[in-house]
Structure formats: C-alpha cells, structure tokens
Amino acid sequence: MMTAWRIAKYVTKKNKRFIWLYSRKNLTRRWAWTISNAPFNTAMYWPIGAIKIMKGQELLLKCETKEIADAPQPAEVLLPLRDFDIKKDKKKLKEDLPVKTGQQLKPGFFSTVTGTIKGFGPLTPAVAEPIYLRIAVSDSEEIDPLLQAEPDFLEQEPQALLEKLNRANLGFCEELQPVDTVVVSAVDEEPLIMVYGQLLRENKERVFAGLRLLKHLTSAQKVVLAVPQPLYSFVSGAAADGIEVHSVVPRYPNGLPEILIRDMAAAYNVDSHLFLNVEKLLAAAAALTDGKPFSHKVVTVIDKQGAGNYRVRIGTPLAELLKDRRIKDNDKVIIGGPFRGSTCFDLSMPVTAATDCIYIQDENEVAFFHNNQCLNCGRCVRACPVDLDVNLLGRYAEFAIFDQCLEMDLKNCIECGLCAYVCPSGRSLVQLLRLAKSEGEKLESELEKEAVNVLEDKQEENKEEKDGERLS
Amino acid sequence: MKLVVSSPPHWRVKLRESNIHRDFIIALLPALIFAVYTYGMFAVRVISLAAAAALLSDVLIRKLFRKPATFTDGSALLIGLLFGLLMPPGVPYWVVIIGAFLCIFIGKEIFGGLGSSPLNPVLVGWTIIAISWPAYVNFSLSTAHYNLGLDFQYPLIMLKNGGAGFVSDFRLIDLLLGKQVGGMGAAAVLFLLAGGLYLLLRRVVTWEIPLSFAAGVLIMSGIFWAANSEVYANPLFHLLTGNVMIGIFFLSTDYSSSPFNKWSMVAFGLGCGFLTVIFRAWGIEPDGVIFAILIMNLFTPLLDKLKKQPRPLQVSYMEKR
Numbered sequence A: 001m002m003t004a005w006r007i008a009k010y011v012t013k014k015n016k017r018f019i020w021l022y023s024r025k026n027l028t029r030r031w032a033w034t035i036s037n038a039p040f041n042t043a044m045y046w047p048i049g050a051i052k053i054m055k056g057q058e059l060l061l062k063c064e065t066k067e068i069a070d071a072p073q074p075a076e077v078l079l080p081l082r083d084f085d086i087k088k089d090k091k092k093l094k095e096d097l098p099v100k101t102g103q104q105l106k107p108g109f110f111s112t113v114t115g116t117i118k119g120f121g122p123l124t125p126a127v128a129e130p131i132y133l134r135i136a137v138s139d140s141e142e143i144d145p146l147l148q149a150e151p152d153f154l155e156q157e158p159q160a161l162l163e164k165l166n167r168a169n170l171g172f173c174e175e176l177q178p179v180d181t182v183v184v185s186a187v188d189e190e191p192l193i194m195v196y197g198q199l200l201r202e203n204k205e206r207v208f209a210g211l212r213l214l215k216h217l218t219s220a221q222k223v224v225l226a227v228p229q230p231l232y233s234f235v236s237g238a239a240a241d242g243i244e245v246h247s248v249v250p251r252y253p254n255g256l257p258e259i260l261i262r263d264m265a266a267a268y269n270v271d272s273h274l275f276l277n278v279e280k281l282l283a284a285a286a287a288l289t290d291g292k293p294f295s296h297k298v299v300t301v302i303d304k305q306g307a308g309n310y311r312v313r314i315g316t317p318l319a320e321l322l323k324d325r326r327i328k329d330n331d332k333v334i335i336g337g338p339f340r341g342s343t344c345f346d347l348s349m350p351v352t353a354a355t356d357c358i359y360i361q362d363e364n365e366v367a368f369f370h371n372n373q374c375l376n377c378g379r380c381v382r383a384c385p386v387d388l389d390v391n392l393l394g395r396y397a398e399f400a401i402f403d404q405c406l407e408m409d410l411k412n413c414i415e416c417g418l419c420a421y422v423c424p425s426g427r428s429l430v431q432l433l434r435l436a437k438s439e440g441e442k443l444e445s446e447l448e449k450e451a452v453n454v455l456e457d458k459q460e461e462n463k464e465e466k467d468g469e470r471l472s
Numbered sequence B: 001m002k003l004v005v006s007s008p009p010h011w012r013v014k015l016r017e018s019n020i021h022r023d024f025i026i027a028l029l030p031a032l033i034f035a036v037y038t039y040g041m042f043a044v045r046v047i048s049l050a051a052a053a054a055l056l057s058d059v060l061i062r063k064l065f066r067k068p069a070t071f072t073d074g075s076a077l078l079i080g081l082l083f084g085l086l087m088p089p090g091v092p093y094w095v096v097i098i099g100a101f102l103c104i105f106i107g108k109e110i111f112g113g114l115g116s117s118p119l120n121p122v123l124v125g126w127t128i129i130a131i132s133w134p135a136y137v138n139f140s141l142s143t144a145h146y147n148l149g150l151d152f153q154y155p156l157i158m159l160k161n162g163g164a165g166f167v168s169d170f171r172l173i174d175l176l177l178g179k180q181v182g183g184m185g186a187a188a189v190l191f192l193l194a195g196g197l198y199l200l201l202r203r204v205v206t207w208e209i210p211l212s213f214a215a216g217v218l219i220m221s222g223i224f225w226a227a228n229s230e231v232y233a234n235p236l237f238h239l240l241t242g243n244v245m246i247g248i249f250f251l252s253t254d255y256s257s258s259p260f261n262k263w264s265m266v267a268f269g270l271g272c273g274f275l276t277v278i279f280r281a282w283g284i285e286p287d288g289v290i291f292a293i294l295i296m297n298l299f300t301p302l303l304d305k306l307k308k309q310p311r312p313l314q315v316s317y318m319e320k321r
C-alpha cells in the first residue's frame, strides 16, 4: 500500500491534473497509460521498458490524421537564389518590379507570390551566403498567364508536358531519360512528420490521376505507390493497369528514398527508377489540371504543445509561421525531422520547397554528443541500414585516416543518423562521417589530379624518348 | 534570440555507457550476496580488495599516462568485482592486488582503455595469476579449511581424475543452488542466471552469445557423453559447474573483445562452448572456460566479417533536392 501511495504521489507531482488518480483502480489504469505512452527515452530506465526497446517506439512513423490548415499570408517572402551573379541579377531583378505568382524571374527560378521585389539580402549581416530575394506580398493574387490548365494532358507529347511542368516551378530535369519504374512515396521520411500520409488521405483521386500522368510522361512499365502499412487498405483497391501499391512498415529508416528503393528493388525488378514524393506528384497534377504553380508547401510544426499541419507559402520566414509558438533562448529549431534535419540559426530563414517539418526542441530535450571513446558495443553497426562498419569508420575519421574510410564504402552512408542515435557513448558519429566524406572527396580529386599529371608526364617522356630515338 | 545549433541527429537514446556498467554490476549483485552469505568475511575481504585495487590502479595508471580519469564510468569497478568473484576465498591479499592491477594495466589500459582491449581484461589478469601462482587459485587447496557442509572436492578436478563415475554423486539441484566448491561467485549458478536474465531483459546483452555458448557446451558434451558415458560427464553437469555460467553472461559478453554482428555472435558463442568442453576433456587444466573465451577473443575481428557487406545504392534522377 505504501508503494502505491508513493507512485501516486510521483505521478501527480508530474502532472497535477490527474489528482483523481488517488483512487486505486484509476491509479493502475493511469500507470498503464503512462508506461505505454512513455517515450522511448524514459522507458529505457525501467526493466519493463525493455519490451519497448525491442519495438523502438520512438522510431515509428506516426500515420495520424492531422487536418491541414492554411497558414496566414506572409507580408514578405524570401526566396533563396541559385547561382547568384550580382551584376546580371541586379540589372534584371530591379527594386519595385511587380511580379506574378509563378512568373519565371531567371532560368529555373520562380516567384511564389504576387507582389513587388524589395531587393536582395543576406539573412543576417554575419552570413554572406545564401543570398535571398525579398518580395513584398500584395493582397490580390495573379497567376502568370503562361501557366494554363491542360485538362487533356494524357494526349500530349511527354517532352512538351515536361516543359510545362518545369514552368510550374517543379524543378524536374530538362530531358526525359528512359526508366522502367516510377516510385512515388507517401511514406513520411522521419518520425514526427505527418505530411505525405495526410496528403494521400485528403487527395486520393488526385494522386491516382497524377500516377497516370507520370506513367504517360515517362512511359515506364510500372508505377509503384509506396504507402505506410496503416494506409494500405485505404488505397489498395484503386490499383489498376500498371499502377501498383506497395506497403511499407512504418518505421524510421524505411521511408527514406534510398532505403525505400533498395527494399523495393528486388520485389519490383527495379533497374532504373524515378523517385517522387506525393507532394510533388500532387503539385504536378495541379499544374496541369488547374494551371497552378508549386507555391505552397505542407509543413508539420511540432513543439511541446502539440503538432499541426500547415499549408505554407514557399518563402515564408519561420518567424511568421511560428508566431504563436513559444520559443525561448537555447531552444533548438530544427528544419526537418529529428534525425536528418538541420538547425535554424535565425528565425528569418524561410520555408523552402524541401521543408517538411519544423521541430521546436525544448532546451532540456536537446541531445548532447561528445568526443567520447568508443566502447565497441556494435549498436551502431547493427543499427546502420546500409551495413557499414560504423565503429571503425568513426575511429578512422577521428584520427584523420580518410583514405581508409573511402575504402570501407563510406560513400554509401545516407546520413540517417541512426548510428549516433543509438550510441551509448554519445559519439558524434554523423559529424565525423560528414567530415570524412568531405575530406575524402578532396583526397580523391587530388589523387585524380596526380594520376592525370603522372599520365601526362609519361606521355611526355614517351614523346621525348621517341624523339630521341628518331634523332639518333 | 540565441538558438542552439548542431549537426543532426537531434535525438539520442537515454542509454549511457555508465548505465551499461551499472546494469552489469546490478546483475552481479545476487552472486555477490551469495558469495558473502556462503564465505562470510573472507568473501568481503577478497572482493572489496579486488574492487578497490582495480579502481585505484585505474586512477593511477590514467594519471601516469596523462589521460582524463574515467573511474566514474564503472568499468574498473566491474572488472575488479568480476576478478574477485573468480577467486577462491582463501587467496592471499597480494595475489588479489597484483591480479586486479594486471587486469587493468595489461588487460585494459595498455591497449588504449575502455573498448579497445582485444582480450577480456578480467581473463588476462586471471590467466597471468593462474599460470604464475597456480597453487593459490587451486580450488581444492584454498577452500580446504572452509566447512561448507560438503564432503566434495572441486567437481571438475574429480571429473579430471576419476571420470564420470566419480561425479555421479553430485545432484544437479545442488550444483544449481551453488552447493559446490568453486570460485566465490562462479559457483552461484542460479544467482548468475538471474543476473544474466536481467541483462538480457535490459538488452545490455543480446541473446546470441549466451544462448549459443550454452548450446555449444551442451552439444559438445552431449557428443562426448554419447560416445562414452563412463568417462565423460553428462551435458547438464558441464553446464552447471566451474566458470561456465559466469562465462556465459559476464565474461564472454564483454563488448570490446566479443563480436557484435548477429551470426558472428552465434559463431563466437558456439566456439566458446565447444572449446570449453574440449579443454575439459583433453586439457591439463580442470576448467577450460577462461582459455576458451580467450582463444575465441582472438578470432573476434575475423568473425565480425560475417555480416552483410555494404552494397551501392541506386541513384534517382529528375528531382533536384
């Protein structure tokens, strides 16, 4: 009885709302709830948590329903400029120049809003790169007249369609290559993200229209839609004529494109493929049926208070999107998921076409990594989805033996972050591997140069020899 | 606003290296209590001396090598405790101190500290002691003046000298409950088993090595027993005597000296089991567990090649990201 009271006290101390817990029956129920919902982390401390560890609760991809709400229109958007050339661009993109949504401003660079250009700017004075174009947003929206709806797109030439798609800011390549399989993924890449699953739920018909479009566009034999297991029964009925549905176990690395393709390669005889996610697919379908450019991105925003899905104008500064979230000093704002996301250093950074998730991590949840010694426990090797010897790679990188790293297939690493996640010693493995990758690239280019030099020297020597022979 | 910036990942499991050693020590507690209960102050003396000597030599050696102190992570304490539990109760104090020092110095620190030792540090120290001063780790002599209420000698010596007929008097249930002569902790079979199950449940140790080690012992001794049951003892006797149980859960599973890929672990465990029984049947020493594990430790880098080799991944085109 004594212990029951203590547990009850502990639980109520943790969440004061549950005072009703003091009755014993509720206590057990509440306790069971706490155990089954405790995050992976805390579960590790209890013997009973062992069962959790086997399942790896934290790695599960959440396939929850989360309505997508429209985020308010920003006052200004920031678009990252590729291949910035200060003279040319300043002449072309003058201040106060009116632009329309979807208007091409320079090759491969489109406006996502209607408004007027407000000039260039680095984000903060300390950072010179990347350079952003600022556009002030006006109230009414006008779509570029070049974009038109093409309801009968299935009858048009693929190459012409591709050009139309690229005009709608989809960023595909210029020329079609023959592929045998098109893979469209509706599996969210990382835990916490709930974008693709939700999009599939809301736009089932559209997705299949888009799949038919892709089949026509690439003339591939198979188009495969990869969906997380909980959604399989929802879409499997619609599979028909060359469009297949593949069910994926909703667990962390399974949603990453590289892993997804590798796991499907055997089952579907994938030789060459084209990979798209559902959002790009829907954007492509919308570009042809409605004549709309790719101007909005669905983003999951997650913090301690809860998660929400928002349809955000591409280029919206994070500060505007996160207006009503509480962010303190020493918090971490992660652009992307908890495993592969990059951290934000300034809240005026914009949402880009690749932002799936904004994850605000509280100060006391921040994970720390150190330069500790490896225990050789092998957890990283067992966790690595591409079977690298991460314990050795980490050591080689630590002691700057980069050529050995290259020999051990370092380039296969997809930076999924699982090795550093499981390491009990807290080694910053991903950081080490990234260092080794960049240093290894330098090393390789040097080696190549050397090889070329040696070849040239030899040729010259041969020439000289021949000349010498001739002379003699 | 000052935001925290770092490279990914942004999550990390709560498991820490000190938690691992703490779990190992917790798992050893039943056997420790058993040792103290059976041998009284003699056990307290030897085990605490071993633990203290190990900790102290860890601190001193790291100071001497000008490395940061790591005694708080619990690995030195674990090595000391395991070394103490392998000793018989009557061993003189200087043997314990030298042994614990050798475990830390030659077993662990010389190779670069935690995680780098190719051989299990405890076994390195034990082997040096057992070869240099065999008289003091001889169970029959050093336990002779303890009245355990048992008439028996060290079961494995009896097996060595007299064959299976000599040891048929041992009741398996007595062996299981630790009513046998042996290392102070190593004899507490049931208590070690409880600790081992705790380790398995906490996933500090995975099932592969313990299970395949036990299977290896059973299979090999089963073969011998089937061949000649008058000379060779039955498989369960082998499993419950000597250092097998402490070897299965605590010695062979040492991270730095054992493989960590699934099938390598299975091969490692089977090898340990086979060699144990072979050494017991044909070797000079009565118990072969420690030598078996040491020899298999040497094969660890080779065995770790038994895994899927990385294959290049396919690259996609069309989408710039």
Ligand code: SF4
Binding pocket: A380, A383, A384, A385, A386, A387, A388, A390, A412, A413, A414, A415, A416, A417, A418, A419, A420, A429, A430, A433
């Ligand atoms: S980040 Fe680590 S676990 Fe992931 S692929 Fe690279 S080495 Fe393997």
Ligand code: SF4
Binding pocket: A373, A374, A375, A376, A377, A378, A379, A380, A381, A390, A391, A394, A419, A422, A423, A424, A425, A426, A427, A429
């Ligand atoms: S998980 Fe960490 S401690 Fe374990 S082998 Fe890998 S790098 Fe070493």
